[in-house]
Amino acid sequence: MSILTQESSQQSFLSAFLTAGCDSVAHALRKSFLAAIWFVFLTFPIMVIRVNTIENTVVWRWENMAYIAISIFFGSYIWRWLLARKEIKKDESKEETRFEGLLTQVQTKPVLKYAALGVIALIAIAFPQVVDLYQTNIMVSCLVYVVLGLGLNIVVGLAGLLDLGYVAFYAVGAYAYALCNMHWGLGFWYALPLGAVLGTLLGVLLGFPVLRLRGDYLAIVTLGFGEIIRLVLENWGEVTMGPSGISRIDRPEFFNMKMSIVDSTTYMYYIMIGLVIFTIFFVNRLQNSRIGRAWLALREDEIACQAMGIDKMKTKLLAFALGATWAGMAGVVFAAKTSFINPASFTFWESAIILSIVVIGGMGSIRGVIAGAIILVLLPEYLRDFAEFRMLLFGAIMVLVMVFRPQGLISAKRKIYKYEASNTASAGNE
Template identity: 45%
Template sequence: MTIRESKRLWMACGVGLLWFLLLLWPMLGIKPDGLEFATTFKVFGYVAVAAVFIMFFYQVKEAGYLDSVGKPVKGAAGALAAAYEKAPTWLLLGIVMAGAIVYPLVTERYAHDVAISVLIYVCLGLGLNVVVGLAGLLDLGYIAFYGVGAYTYAILSINYGLSFWLCLPIAAFIAAIAGCIIGYPTLRMRGDYLAIVTLGFGEIVRLVLNNWMSLTNGPNGILSIPRPELFGYEFRSLSSMYYVILGLAVVTILAVYRLNYSRVGRAWEAIREDETAAELMGVNTFLLKLLAYAMGATFAGFAGAFFAARMKFVGPESFTFLESAMVLAMVILGGMGSIPGVILGVLALVALPEVFREFELYRMLVFGGAMTLMMLIRPAGIWPAKRVGRRSEEAE
């Protein structure tokens, strides 16, 4: 690395730290009783020291001084990757599944609550992954289907006394119908226009839930929703509810996997890469895009029904645009079209903030910075999807 490049990097680091200070001081320094500087400079000092250390480490690495250490580490990482590739898939999945089953037995109530939230978002993320990751359709109103599933179970269980297990497929079916109704007039659009229209339809669904007093009880929501029962056993505890959502998550993962490697999944990928070329090759793009919306909405309906049973209450404030944005961020961060990537994206955005709950004031700041850094370093996501085949320009 030349001296000019080194100066440019240090200048960029200094400008970035200055901007960080300008953003941080209004958050921490403006108090009701006046202005304060001590807390701001304390936090800024920690961040500045960390940034300088990272920059110094990066320049030492680029200069080649760490090659003696880096080569053994790369060799060990390569050996681990080779062992992972050789290990049977059933063995890896068995270890993960065994850990998931044992998890509630070795953890406490708080950990159960976090794990349930993670699994709910796994179902949502994989459902949106069908729409965004496989079919390439930017949907900003996806959380509406989540709300439809939740309200379907709430209404059927309260008004008609139907069980959770009977309402579960009904909620998924109603959500799929809602996906078709919303998708039919919108899927002739592309790109930004499609995103804006789906955002509008998502808000329409939320406003309907908020104002249809006779059906949804409006902003008051629906209370006393029953928990699932099976052969007389009621799933009251969080640990028992964990196993219900774990089963739903496993079904969702298997279904999305099968869809991904089916002829329909290949057609979705063709539409995502080039819709015009796919249509010229005989793919019914409109029908398949509608099917993508319906399938994504189905998994959201499953998650919504469980959410209503877990919380024993549903209200329209649980299904806002922010939730759609969070699920979309999980899919993009993890890797669009990748099932392991989506799961890692959910863990990054749901579980990690709980680990750093003591830094609650700075969580969103760190979250925004981490998302920006991630998109710069790995724009394809944490675990990108493997492309089937290879393009000619990639070979070149």
């Protein structure tokens, strides 16, 4: 009896798999067939034709065409099944995945929470001791992106302002340190607050005129500003050294001690860990404050917000400037880490990556942004084995995340003010 029910459930699974998102088996067959044809057509020029430039002959690789047709034909079944499953899931539960449920559980139970934090801390501390220089170096740049992501998260995730020129503030921080170091030998630890202050100032300066705009318009104007900063850096040769950049920037010193490159990278790593912790603390507190509340309200309804006495301009400007502060600091660290900067490091591509970190990780979610940074920065590194397919895979993963988890890897969970008889606002999550 039990075997029979199992069999029938298997049968129903199979039929569900075969007809997912379609009316009938025939319909599904036709869809898959069309998809296969379409992909064969799309990939024909790159997968089938190969020109041998030495012998001036064309090699026709028909077998590739067959591989593509077959894999797309079956792949489309899986794709439709996944999409259908996602639809069912959406109806069933309130979009909390098993992973997120686990996270919530870990956070609500103090024992688990501290255990998890301890494990993370231990891994973070031990990391540079265990792995080699290359890995530590990658991790440092990953942490720089975590800080950048968390900074942009204030602007995009919390205040809902789409900023495509975030890299401008990053560049300002980096150049501030590089130039001060070159001319006056200013040390890293003095440059870090200087970068933060300059970032803030520029944020206010740029924010003032552009924050009258909303949504797409704001995005375009910030994009323009980002490019302007880069072009200034590129063309103002007397000051910025132009496209050739500035080299031999000092790495951070530790009580004037000379350090080997390995030690110095390890030191950099710990500095970044500290900065990340500081940033998380800062953003978290900010989010759960009067200001964070105002940002949320502003994101939801600007007119109502103003009618309730919130100064729109001031509130937005604050978000913009605070975001820029972190970009400025990250810039200083970047300059110190690479010890060479030029305008090519601050292109629009960089802004796009930082924004992707925020969006893919989960807007407004600190854990999400960290996850996003780790994936988006480390993935291309570890995908180096796949050589020329690296960026293709990277793009495919981004598309997949957006199809299956449009709210980001770890969606934002806000601390909700709850009124309880004990007259305190108690924390929910995050």
